[in-house]
Amino acid sequence: MVSDFNRKFGGTGTITLKDVARLAGVTPMTVSNVLNQRSGQVSEETRAKVVAAVELLGYRPHSVARRLRSGRRNAIGMLVLDDVPAFLSDPFTNQVIAGLSNVAADNGYTLVLQGVRYANFENAPLLSQIEADGVCALLSGTAQQRQSLTQRLLSLGMPLVLVQEHLVAPGVCTIRQDDRGGAREIARHVLSRGARRIMMLLPAEEWPAMNERESGVREVCAGAGAQLILVRCGDEGLGDTETALAAAVAAHGVPDAVIGGNDRMAMAALLWLSAHAIAVPETVGVTGFNAFDLSAYSKPALTTVRSAAYQMGLRAGEELLTNFRTGAFSAPDIVLPVEFVAAASS
Numbered sequence: 001m002v003s004d005f006n007r008k009f010g011g012t013g014t015i016t017l018k019d020v021a022r023l024a025g026v027t028p029m030t031v032s033n034v035l036n037q038r039s040g041q042v043s044e045e046t047r048a049k050v051v052a053a054v055e056l057l058g059y060r061p062h063s064v065a066r067r068l069r070s071g072r073r074n075a076i077g078m079l080v081l082d083d084v085p086a087f088l089s090d091p092f093t094n095q096v097i098a099g100l101s102n103v104a105a106d107n108g109y110t111l112v113l114q115g116v117r118y119a120n121f122e123n124a125p126l127l128s129q130i131e132a133d134g135v136c137a138l139l140s141g142t143a144q145q146r147q148s149l150t151q152r153l154l155s156l157g158m159p160l161v162l163v164q165e166h167l168v169a170p171g172v173c174t175i176r177q178d179d180r181g182g183a184r185e186i187a188r189h190v191l192s193r194g195a196r197r198i199m200m201l202l203p204a205e206e207w208p209a210m211n212e213r214e215s216g217v218r219e220v221c222a223g224a225g226a227q228l229i230l231v232r233c234g235d236e237g238l239g240d241t242e243t244a245l246a247a248a249v250a251a252h253g254v255p256d257a258v259i260g261g262n263d264r265m266a267m268a269a270l271l272w273l274s275a276h277a278i279a280v281p282e283t284v285g286v287t288g289f290n291a292f293d294l295s296a297y298s299k300p301a302l303t304t305v306r307s308a309a310y311q312m313g314l315r316a317g318e319e320l321l322t323n324f325r326t327g328a329f330s331a332p333d334i335v336l337p338v339e340f341v342a343a344a345s346s
Helices: 002-011 017-024 028-035 044-057 061-072 091-106 117-122 144-155 179-192 208-224 240-250 263-275 293-297 309-326
Strands: 073-081 110-116 134-139 160-163 171-179 197-202 225-232 257-260 283-287 304-306 334-335 339-341
Touching: 002 073, 017 028, 044 117, 044 225, 044 283, 073 144, 073 293, 091 110, 091 134, 091 309, 110 117, 110 208, 117 144, 134 144, 144 160, 160 179, 160 309, 171 179, 171 208, 171 309, 179 304, 179 339, 197 208, 197 240, 197 263, 208 225, 225 240, 240 263, 257 263, 263 293, 263 309, 309 334
Parallel strands: 073 110, 073 134, 134 160, 160 171, 171 334, 197 225, 197 257, 257 283
Antiparallel strands: 304 339
């Protein structure tokens, strides 16, 4: 067919959008409207002519034609609600996105990534220009803010996976890890080493996972009669964490243990303690959470909890694909285990 077309119309052998338009008897703009599924721009009869021309000429081989017939965009949306501009610098976020992206790529789907702040999430292109078959979301903010955005996502009428949330609703699958259980193990560990005055480092921005970790530590400390001091560390970076820890120590004295809400804050604490000649773990025990590659650079080796962030991204992708095939998720709420890893820092 292509060779016949080239002989008839003087083509070069590479099929273009103009070739499709010529065969269908329409303008290139009409072909573009059909390929990009711009509703209301063309009649059903014209659309059928364009689809037939696409199939006959093998334009962008048959994936476009299949998409046109099925109504699928072969794309998965990933929305990250984070008020920190450099949101992709967060290792946890990166791991979730990596897992989701790999599942999408392995199954012929494009990943559409959108990072937004709460103040302008209504204007996010992923919400106003729906270019995906389903959405995975990782949300920060207060419970009310996250609920508001979740309702907005549900209004899109497409399958929705929420990472690190717990919500029972039609068309929603939540995938999380046992953050509270891992935090309980961390707290029990530092208490077993004799700690009674504990500082816990948390980001200024509220995340569901951090809330769960705080709750786990708080439960264990309350049961043991230990003092827990919460320290908010801005954007979790080195400078903000060191500044916040310095202020907390000035106000409350040197603690027996510092529990980092994640490894980044724990490692910043290690640097600050070392700079002030405070021995770890002899004077202050330090723990983290996540056990990503970053923690391997810790000196001393960091006691932490191995996160399932990458596995959550994988599972999110798998659940969306299951929903695309069957119209339902395999389960409404999925909880993955974490692993406590003891080391020299505590």
